[in-house]
Amino acid sequence: MSKHVAVLMGGWSVEREVSLNSGAFFAEHARAAGYRVSEIDVDRDIGAKLAQLRPDVVLNGLHGRFGEDGTIQGMLEVLGIPYTHSGVLASALAMDKHQAKIVLKAAGVPVTRHVIAHRSEIAREHIMKPPYVVKPVAEGSSVGIFIVKSETSHPPQEILGADWKGGEHLMVERYIPGRELTCAVMGGVALGVTEIVTDLNFYNYEAKYETGGSVHELPARVSQKIYDDVQTMSLKAHEALGCRGVSRTDFRYNDLVGAEGELVCLEVNTQPGMTATSLVPELAEYAGHSFEELVSWMVEDASCNR
Numbered sequence: 355m356s357k358h359v360a361v362l363m364g365g366w367s368v369e370r371e372v373s374l375n376s377g378a379f380f381a382e383h384a385r386a387a388g389y390r391v392s393e394i395d396v397d398r399d400i401g402a403k404l405a406q407l408r409p410d411v412v413l414n415g416l417h418g419r420f421g422e423d424g425t426i427q428g429m430l431e432v433l434g435i436p437y438t439h440s441g442v443l444a445s446a447l448a449m450d451k452h453q454a455k456i457v458l459k460a461a462g463v464p465v466t467r468h469v470i471a472h473r474s475e476i477a478r479e480h481i482m483k484p485p486y487v488v489k490p491v492a493e494g495s496s497v498g499i500f501i502v503k504s505e506t507s508h509p510p511q512e513i514l515g516a517d518w519k520g521g522e523h524l525m526v527e528r529y530i531p532g533r534e535l536t537c538a539v540m541g542g543v544a545l546g547v548t549e550i551v552t553d554l555n556f557y558n559y560e561a562k563y564e565t566g567g568s569v570h571e572l573p574a575r576v577s578q579k580i581y582d583d584v585q586t587m588s589l590k591a592h593e594a595l596g597c598r599g600v601s602r603t604d605f606r607y608n609d610l611v612g613a614e615g616e617l618v619c620l621e622v623n624t625q626p627g628m629t630a631t632s633l634v635p636e637l638a639e640y641a642g643h644s645f646e647e648l649v650s651w652m653v654e655d656a657s658c659n660r
Contacts, residue, residue, distance in 0.1 A: 359384050359653055360409035360435075362426070364395035367418025368493060368519055376628040377415035379635075383649040384413060396421065401429055411656045412437040413649070414625060418493060422625045423449040431658055438652045440624040441660030444596035448624045449492050451525055454595060461594035463587050463619045466606075468527035473513045476524055480509060485529035488513065490520035501529060530618050532608030535574055537588035538626070538637040540600050540648075541655065544585035545641040548633055549574035570633060572640050580607060583617055591622045598660045599652055602626035602634055 361384065363377020364370055377393060384391045392407060394400065396416060404412070412435050420426060424446030430437045440448065448454050455465045471481055476488060480502070488500040488510055498520035500510040513524065534550040552568040574581060588603040602623045609615035626634045638648040 356388050356390050357410040357653065358392065358408075359389045359411050359413050360392045360394055360404065360407060361413045361415055362394055362396050362400070362421065363415040365416045365418070365421050366397075367416075367420060367422075368498075369418035372627055372629065373415055373417045373421065375630075376417065376632075379628040379630075379632075379645075380413050380415045380649060383645045384653065387646040387650040387653075389650075389653060396426075400426070401433065404430075404433055404435060409435065411435070411653050413653060413656070414438050415628065417625055417627065419449075423492060427660070434658060436656040436658055437660070438656045439599045439660075440595075440597045440601070444598065444660075445624050448595050448597065448601075448622045451489070451491050451621055454622060457594050458591055458619055458622075461590055463591050463594065464617060466528045466530055466618045466620075468525050470523055470525055472522055473518070473520075473524050476526060477509050477511055477514050482526050482528065485531075487525075487527050487529050489525050489527070491523060491525050493520060530606035530608055530616065532606055532610065532615070533576075535576070535580075535584050535605040535607050535617075536602055536633055537584050537605075538600060538602045538634045539588050539592040539597070540638065540641075540643070540651070542589070542592075543641075544588050545637040545643075546572060547574040547576070547581050547584045548572045548637060549576070550633070568631075570636055572636060576607065576609075577614075579614065580609075580617060587617070587619060591619060595622055595624075597622065597624055599655055600626065600634060600648075602637075 361377050361381045363373050381391050381393050424442040427442045427445050459465050484502045484504045486502050490498045537547045538545045549571040550568050591603045592601050604620045606618050
């Protein structure tokens with residue numbers, strides 16, 4: 355009898371729409387792989403629903419707060435339902451960009467200088483010499499990110515809006531010009547390196563999820579040393595944070611400084627997007643894993659105590 359897989363999607367974070375798309379991807383390919391699938395648009399009663407449904411495995415397609423920050427992982431541990439991706443600690447740690455950087459730096463993964471400050475302080479005056487980046491400490495999908503360029507006279511005022519959902523304390527970090535590189539890790543193996551090329555300011559929400567928003571060059575056209583360094587650093591980051599299953603680590607590479615350029619890790623995604631325009635399915639296919647095989651591997655890898 356095939357395993358009963360509950361696919362969690364949606365939720366109420368700012369990444370709800372992306373999660374619905376990731377969940378649909380998971381459900382489609384889990385069914386194609388022969389699993390019995392229940393799709394759940396997550397609400398506050400998710401614990402009761404899962405306790406009643408009692409699936410064999412939870413395939414977690416949630417993104418953002420609650421679904422990706424260790425919260426639902428803790429609930430699944432209490433319920434004793436095996437689940438995909440990283441466990442409680444790694445999920446919480448990777449979601450907090452400030453704490454993650456501390457761990458990554460200690461592990462020898464290069465990160466950029468940053469400060470944490472209240473949004474009112476950041477909006478009042480430049481607290482770092484431009485160019486710099488302002489971003490929420492705990493959001494994904496490039497939601498709420500502002501690049502403050504050298505010629506910009508004032509910090510972003512949008513962070514003071516009544517509709518701001520990026521938290522009270524934000525991260526301000528040195529802006530690294532150059533190229534966007536990313537690498538997926540699957541079961542302790544780096545799958546390859548993609549360069550993301552976009553006409554937009556950076557790999558933002560539109561570039562990630564809108565058709566034609568970006569071009570993915572796989573394999574990335576960088577030197578063999580940089581290609582190898584990105585894979586090595588992705589594995590280091592995955593292991594340092596204690597990630598499990600599939601993760602994706604994003605980098606900036608400025609090839610215009612020094613002999614070999616500057617390579618900086620931006621963040622580790624413990625539950626990377628799984629949509630028609632997402633990077634991880636492409637990287638998995640490049641490494642020889644079909645979409646069905648990728649999803650099957652994730653289901654069979656699921657466990658508690660991650």
